[in-house]
Amino acid sequence: MPDTAGYEPTERTVPTRSRERASYDKELVHAILDEAYVCHLGFVRDGAPVVLPTLYGRVGERLYVHGSTGSRPLHMAGRAEPGLPVCLTVTHVDGLVLARSAFHHSINYRSVVVHGIATQVTDPEEKRTALDALVDHVVPGRSLDSRPADAKELAATAVLRLDLDEVSAKVRTGGPNDDEEDLTLPHWTGVVPLVRSYGTPVPADDLDPAVTLPDYLAAL
Amino acid sequence: MPDTAGYEPTERTVPTRSRERASYDKELVHAILDEAYVCHLGFVRDGAPVVLPTLYGRVGERLYVHGSTGSRPLHMAGRAEPGLPVCLTVTHVDGLVLARSAFHHSINYRSVVVHGIATQVTDPEEKRTALDALVDHVVPGRSLDSRPADAKELAATAVLRLDLDEVSAKVRTGGPNDDEEDLTLPHWTGVVPLVRSYGTPVPADDLDPAVTLPDYLAAL
Numbered sequence: 006m007p008d009t010a011g012y013e014p015t016e017r018t019v020p021t022r023s024r025e026r027a028s029y030d031k032e033l034v035h036a037i038l039d040e041a042y043v044c045h046l047g048f049v050r051d052g053a054p055v056v057l058p059t060l061y062g063r064v065g066e067r068l069y070v071h072g073s074t075g076s077r078p079l080h081m082a083g084r085a086e087p088g089l090p091v092c093l094t095v096t097h098v099d100g101l102v103l104a105r106s107a108f109h110h111s112i113n114y115r116s117v118v119v120h121g122i123a124t125q126v127t128d129p130e131e132k133r134t135a136l137d138a139l140v141d142h143v144v145p146g147r148s149l150d151s152r153p154a155d156a157k158e159l160a161a162t163a164v165l166r167l168d169l170d171e172v173s174a175k176v177r178t179g180g181p182n183d184d185e186e187d188l189t190l191p192h193w194t195g196v197v198p199l200v201r202s203y204g205t206p207v208p209a210d211d212l213d214p215a216v217t218l219p220d221y222l223a224a225l
Numbered sequence: 226m227p228d229t230a231g232y233e234p235t236e237r238t239v240p241t242r243s244r245e246r247a248s249y250d251k252e253l254v255h256a257i258l259d260e261a262y263v264c265h266l267g268f269v270r271d272g273a274p275v276v277l278p279t280l281y282g283r284v285g286e287r288l289y290v291h292g293s294t295g296s297r298p299l300h301m302a303g304r305a306e307p308g309l310p311v312c313l314t315v316t317h318v319d320g321l322v323l324a325r326s327a328f329h330h331s332i333n334y335r336s337v338v339v340h341g342i343a344t345q346v347t348d349p350e351e352k353r354t355a356l357d358a359l360v361d362h363v364v365p366g367r368s369l370d371s372r373p374a375d376a377k378e379l380a381a382t383a384v385l386r387l388d389l390d391e392v393s394a395k396v397r398t399g400g401p402n403d404d405e406e407d408l409t410l411p412h413w414t415g416v417v418p419l420v421r422s423y424g425t426p427v428p429a430d431d432l433d434p435a436v437t438l439p440d441y442l443a444a445l
């Protein structure tokens with residue numbers, strides 16, 4: 006199947022509520038993933054849930070997260086067979102939805118939830134590809150304009166892989182859904198958009214003044 | 226102890242890595258929580274982690290999340306004794322940290338992680354307070370300028386409470402931490418700030434043109 010096909014819905018990826026907002030479209034899922042900087046990675050430790058924010062990168066239908074070999078989820082995934090059950094979630098908040106009724110207040114958002122088993126990447130080639138993807142996720146093209154990891158850094162870094170397989174997106178757009186009988190209430194109603202933008206890049210104190218801002222940053 | 230005291234660190238809230246970035250300061254935790262719109266709520270279902278984005282509200286040292294009585298975590302929390310073990314995480318991404326080495330790339334962020342047992346709110350008074358807090362979390366003061374939930378809406382809505390008890394914040398600020406031997410590399414290095422702002426409010430199609438934008442929205 007081409008990349009543009011959809012993910013197969015499963016019992017876990019069909020929401021109990023607002024099913025009309027769910028999507029399994031790969032292009033939509035990729036776009037939501039590529040636009041965010043941080044995911045929230047959930048795993049189970051001693052029977053209790055843990056949710057940690059972390060950077061990630063995407064290579065096709067694979068997501069990668071990384072960390073010190075001593076960090077909890079990476080350490081746990083390295084010891085678990087066949088890997089560590091995780092849930093990786095990414096959310097954009099696009100607007101505040103103000104209804105006339107308190108009940109219908111909401112937010113406009115785009116989210117992706119990925120369920121699966123995270124496995125530790127042991128192949129050196131794949132590990133390098135994953136680390137490049139993590140850097141390029143921060144700023145596209147940046148991996149080519151920085152010193153690659155050396156052997157010591159590679160050894161100190163663990164990388165987890167999570168395949169995009171059991172995946173869903175959920176999107177809310179548009180205005181409030183007030184009930185018919187509330188339409189004449191005197192409250193302002195509508196959407197306040199939220200916008201993410203980039204500030205002026207701040208050079209490091211020790212940056213050689215001869216090094217100018219690269220085009221890929223000026224373009225942000 | 227006054228509200229400004231710190232939370233007691235526990236084994237779960239002392240990070241294995243970058244301990245110098247951890248904080249247990251209540252004011253800092255409250256500020257991070259109050260500035261975000263969405264939390265990521267983790268819980269365990271059939272032994273696997275689930276992480277869902279959701280709105281929340283804070284009343285002093287209590288957090289509230291809400292949802293349909295049929296939604297998974299709310300339904301589960303209502304049936305579990307003494308409640309549902311959760312991990313509630315909130316993250317702000319403040320900047321992209323571009324180091325000379327791929328290894329030292331990072332982001333500036335502020336996050337809060339709350340561990341605990343979420344319990345269903347059954348007291349009608351507390352439920353109302355919680356729902357007001359959820360609306361006021363979207364826009365402060367909004368609960369007074371909207372129709373409160375009626376009996377039917379209250380019955381359809383479940384509210385979970387999570388006490389701020391086992392809590393930590395983690396904050397990264399400042400520039401890249403390149404290694405000494407990389408300082409002369411020719412790559413631009415520094416921080417690209419990320420800024421969240423509000424767009425112009427978009428009135429609902431069916432808003433009576435006589436209803437003007439309230440001051441608390443114009444001030445955003």
